[in-house]
Amino acid sequence: MSKKTDLRILRTKQSIRTAFIALIQEKGYEAITIQDIADRAMINRNTFYLHYENKPDLLNTYMDELLGELKNAVVLCPISMNPYSIAILETVMQTVLEHISRNTSFYYAMLIEENRIYMFQVKMENIIKDKLNEGWNPAEGNPPLAISKELLFEYLVSSFMGIIIWWVKNDRPLPAGEVSSQFSRLVAYGHLKVAGIAFEE
Amino acid sequence: MSKKTDLRILRTKQSIRTAFIALIQEKGYEAITIQDIADRAMINRNTFYLHYENKPDLLNTYMDELLGELKNAVVLCPISMNPYSIAILETVMQTVLEHISRNTSFYYAMLIEENRIYMFQVKMENIIKDKLNEGWNPAEGNPPLAISKELLFEYLVSSFMGIIIWWVKNDRPLPAGEVSSQFSRLVAYGHLKVAGIAFEE
DNA sequence: ATAAATAATGAACGTCTTGTTGTTTATCTA
DNA sequence: TAGATAAACAACAAGACGTTCATTATTTAT
Numbered sequence: 001m002s003k004k005t006d007l008r009i010l011r012t013k014q015s016i017r018t019a020f021i022a023l024i025q026e027k028g029y030e031a032i033t034i035q036d037i038a039d040r041a042m043i044n045r046n047t048f049y050l051h052y053e054n055k056p057d058l059l060n061t062y063m064d065e066l067l068g069e070l071k072n073a074v075v076l077c078p079i080s081m082n083p084y085s086i087a088i089l090e091t092v093m094q095t096v097l098e099h100i101s102r103n104t105s106f107y108y109a110m111l112i113e114e115n116r117i118y119m120f121q122v123k124m125e126n127i128i129k130d131k132l133n134e135g136w137n138p139a140e141g142n143p144p145l146a147i148s149k150e151l152l153f154e155y156l157v158s159s160f161m162g163i164i165i166w167w168v169k170n171d172r173p174l175p176a177g178e179v180s181s182q183f184s185r186l187v188a189y190g191h192l193k194v195a196g197i198a199f200e201e
Numbered sequence: 202m203s204k205k206t207d208l209r210i211l212r213t214k215q216s217i218r219t220a221f222i223a224l225i226q227e228k229g230y231e232a233i234t235i236q237d238i239a240d241r242a243m244i245n246r247n248t249f250y251l252h253y254e255n256k257p258d259l260l261n262t263y264m265d266e267l268l269g270e271l272k273n274a275v276v277l278c279p280i281s282m283n284p285y286s287i288a289i290l291e292t293v294m295q296t297v298l299e300h301i302s303r304n305t306s307f308y309y310a311m312l313i314e315e316n317r318i319y320m321f322q323v324k325m326e327n328i329i330k331d332k333l334n335e336g337w338n339p340a341e342g343n344p345p346l347a348i349s350k351e352l353l354f355e356y357l358v359s360s361f362m363g364i365i366i367w368w369v370k371n372d373r374p375l376p377a378g379e380v381s382s383q384f385s386r387l388v389a390y391g392h393l394k395v396a397g398i399a400f401e402e
Numbered sequence: 403a404t405a406a407a408t409a410a411t412g413a414a415c416g417t418c419t420t421g422t423t424g425t426t427t428a429t430c431t432a
Numbered sequence: 433t434a435g436a437t438a439a440a441c442a443a444c445a446a447g448a449c450g451t452t453c454a455t456t457a458t459t460t461a462t
Contacts, residue, residue, distance in 0.1 A: 006459060008409050030231070033448060044411050049450070118319030147383055148374075151367060155387060158363020159356050166355035173349075182348055186356060190391035207430060209438050234419060245440045250421070 013051055015041035020058060021109050028115035029059065063120055066106060071127055073099040076135040086188040088135040092128065093160065093180035100168060101176065112169045121161065129157045159187060214252055216242035221259060222310050229316035230260065264321055267307060272328055274300040277336040287389040289336040293329065294361065294381035301369060302377065313370045322362065330358045360388060 019040035023032045034055065038045040052058040074095045076088070100107045110120040132153065163183050167174070174182075220241035224233045235256065239246040253259040275296045277289070301308045311321040333354065364384050368374070375383075 004460085006409065008458065012410080034450090035448075045449095046412080046451090047410055050409075054450080118322075147387070150371075151364065151383070152387075152392060154363045154367035155360050155384075155392070158366075159360040162355045162359020163352065165359075166352055170351075182352070183356075186348070186353075188391045190389045191353060191357070205431085207438065209429065213439080235421090236419075246420095247422090247441080248439055251438075255421080 009051070012041070012043055012047060015043060016048065016051065016058070017062060020062070021106065024109045024115055024117070026115075029055075029117055059117065059119075063110070063117070063123060066103060067120075067123055067127060069103075070096065070099050070124070071131075074127075074131050076131065086184040088132065089156070089160075089187060090180045090184040092131050092135070093163070093183050094176055096128070096164065097167065097172075097176035097179060100164070101172065104168070104172075107168055111165050121165075125157050125161055128160055129153060132156060132160075156187060159183075210252070213242070213244055213248060216244060217249065217252065217259070218263065221263070222307065225310045225316055225318070227316075230256075230318055260318065260320075264311070264318070264324060267304060268321075268324055268328060270304075271297065271300050271325070272332075275328075275332050277332065287385040289333065290357070290361075290388060291381045291385040293332050293336070294364070294384050295377055297329070297365065298368065298373075298377035298380060301365070302373065305369070305373075308369055312366050322366075326358050326362055329361055330354060333357060333361075357388060360384075 016037060019037050020032075023036055023040060027036075032055065034048050035045055037058075038048055041048075052061065074092055076091065109115070110117045111124075160183070163179065167179055217238060220238050221233070224237055224241060228237075233256065235249050236246055238259075239249055242249075253262065275293055277292065310316070311318045312325075361384070364380065368380055
């Protein structure tokens with residue numbers, strides 16, 4: 001029952017992957033040709049087609065792989081979560097940042113600079129949105145939201161991603177714990193209060 | 202001194218533009234070929250090259266044109282602006298939304314769905330960031346920011362764009378004034394307070 | 403260790419798209 | 433109306449794609 005995959009396949013796939021990431025950072029996804037990948041990976045161009053249908057297929061396979069890991073990394077414990085609490089924001093942010101720390105070069109290639117893969121950000125946003133939604137069960141007895149839940153989530157997710165991108169772009173200038181704490185307070189209490197600016201009404 | 206441009210040029214350029222926008226929505230920017238544009242615009246493929254270098258050139262020309270209009274549309278009156286105030290957020294949001302309302306089909310093609318032009322969002326973010334920065338002169342005597350200004354701006358701009366995209370995607374479900382008011386209050390006072398959720402400390 | 407299986411190579415192909423260069427035709431401006 | 437010029441038409445080489453097929457090399461399983 002030991003269905004081991006051929007070593008040659010593993011080696012080739014790894015070569016392709018490494019070459020691909022490097023090339024994205026060098027010239028951007030769109031500019032890459034299959035021949036580029038083959039050259040860099042030191043394989044025949046034909047060999048590429050033995051493993052992937054085309055360039056988008058390679059990209060998607062790779063993205064889904066990493067985002068699957070991200071999904072698994074963010075585990076919520078709803079019991080300890082106060083509904084509508086800022087704890088959920090902080091927890092998700094914290095675990096996402098830790099996961100990113102374990103895959104910096106990949107996330108850098110995907111999220112930062114000219115050559116970023118915009119599609120990746122969209123996929124990541126959806127995952128974040130699901131996770132927040134998941135841990136966001138409204139307690140009964142609470143008053144209904146005063147604003148559109150969709151609007152609220154759009155706001156939360158986009159600011160969430162904004163912070164993450166800022167953090168990765170600046171080579172993680174603050175510890176993950178600090179960022180997640182600042183972020184959740186920023187969102188929950190407003191920038192005027194958290195930034196120490198005079199409160200107006 | 203009446204350097205009028207040849208009518209043929211105007212007509213051709215307009216045809217190209219219309220065809221281009223339609224094609225983006227139909228099959229996405231990347232999938233479009235010059236021949237596609239020529240067919241749709243009912244011009245010879247060669248004629249395209251008389252006006253634009255290539256596909257990216259066409260895209261950039263068009264984007265810069267509209268974003269130039271956006272830049273001009275957002276005029277700040279620093280006199281009436283309270284530094285660090287939420288008024289600046291509200292004003293910018295309001296004028297941007299109004300500008301978008303005047304060019305919905307274009308912004309829809311650029312910002313929404315599978316076939317969006319991600320580059321456009323980046324350019325737009327930079328404009329928003331500049332505008333916010335412009336109207337954001339710290340009053341002397343105020344305490345220094347308790348958090349990184351960069352982090353704060355990243356947060357503001359990304360949530361700003363998130364709201365805008367949500368608004369365009371959902372066919373502008375609320376009046377511009379309402380959205381800009383809700384947004385500025387959301388950012389300034391926090392989602393807990395604005396959404397009517399029990400405040401925790 | 404050897405044989406069978408299969409991954410990788412290398413060459414060749416038709417197709418499509420690109421960007422360019424001429425020449426001719428049609429249209430606009432002055 | 434005449435000169436200017438935009439647009440059409442035809443043709444080209446170069447590059448990239450995706451596929452086929454025979455051959456070589458490596459791995460797995462016996």
